[in-house]
Amino acid sequence: xxxxxxxxxxxxxxxxxxxxxxxxxxxxxxxxxxxxxxxxxxxxxxxxxxxxxxxxxxxxxxxxxxxxxxxxxxxxxxxxxxxxxxxxxxxxxxxxxxxxxxxxxxxxxxxxxxxxxxxxxxxxxxxxxxxxxxxxxxxxxxxxxxxxxxxxxxxxxxxxxxxxxxxxxxxxxxxxxxxxxxxxxxxxxxxxxxxxxxxxxxxxxxxxxxxx
Numbered sequence: 001x002x003x004x005x006x007x008x009x010x011x012x013x014x015x016x017x018x019x020x021x022x023x024x025x026x027x028x029x030x031x032x033x034x035x036x037x038x039x040x041x042x043x044x045x046x047x048x049x050x051x052x053x054x055x056x057x058x059x060x061x062x063x064x065x066x067x068x069x070x071x072x073x074x075x076x077x078x079x080x081x082x083x084x085x086x087x088x089x090x091x092x093x094x095x096x097x098x099x100x101x102x103x104x105x106x107x108x109x110x111x112x113x114x115x116x117x118x119x120x121x122x123x124x125x126x127x128x129x130x131x132x133x134x135x136x137x138x139x140x141x142x143x144x145x146x147x148x149x150x151x152x153x154x155x156x157x158x159x160x161x162x163x164x165x166x167x168x169x170x171x172x173x174x175x176x177x178x179x180x181x182x183x184x185x186x187x188x189x190x191x192x193x194x195x196x197x198x199x200x201x202x203x204x205x206x207x208x209x210x211x212x
Contacts, residue, residue: 100181
């Protein structure tokens with residue numbers, strides 16, 4: 001059905017799922033499955049910016065064909081800009097499959113930009129698998145593109161529950177753009193290990209979009 005964009009959010013309905021991107025007051029990705037809502041917040045981080053500092057103000061948000069793109073320009077005290085591009089794959093009838101492309105860029109001579117994905121809901125633990133992480137009920141899964149695994153890091157509690165996923169964080173030269181790609185899969189029923197691995201294989205062979 002495509003993206004429906006309003007002032008502070010964009011929605012895309014696919015089968016019985018609804019993908020929501022909230023742009024203010026923080027950047028969040030939600031998957032509404034009727035009985036359950038999954039929620040991830042994307043938080044900027046940098047060594048020179050104090051913990052708890054509000055995220056930068058939204059620059060622009062718009063849809064283009066199958067993509068929804070949202071960007072946050074570099075504004076003090078944040079020494080870098082970042083962008084999210086979300087594309088829902090229409091070929092899957094029983095699943096919600098979306099690719100998320102995150103990018104960071106800086107005009108500073110010294111900067112270590114980082115984006116962290118923090119699960120808010122549901123409270124049940126997220127668990128790790130060889131190629132992806134998934135919710136406790138296995139109805140939502142998230143995978144990092146193989147070429148971007150080196151730029152990602154998972155933080156988990158002693159019990160093994162995923163608390164957040166960090167992307168980037170290393171030193172960046174002025175003017176350089178760094179990108180990271182994620183695959184998000186949602187289902188009304190438990191996603192099998194084989195199906196998720198097959199989706200990851202397809203994802204690994206996909207190319208970057210022109211909008212990234």
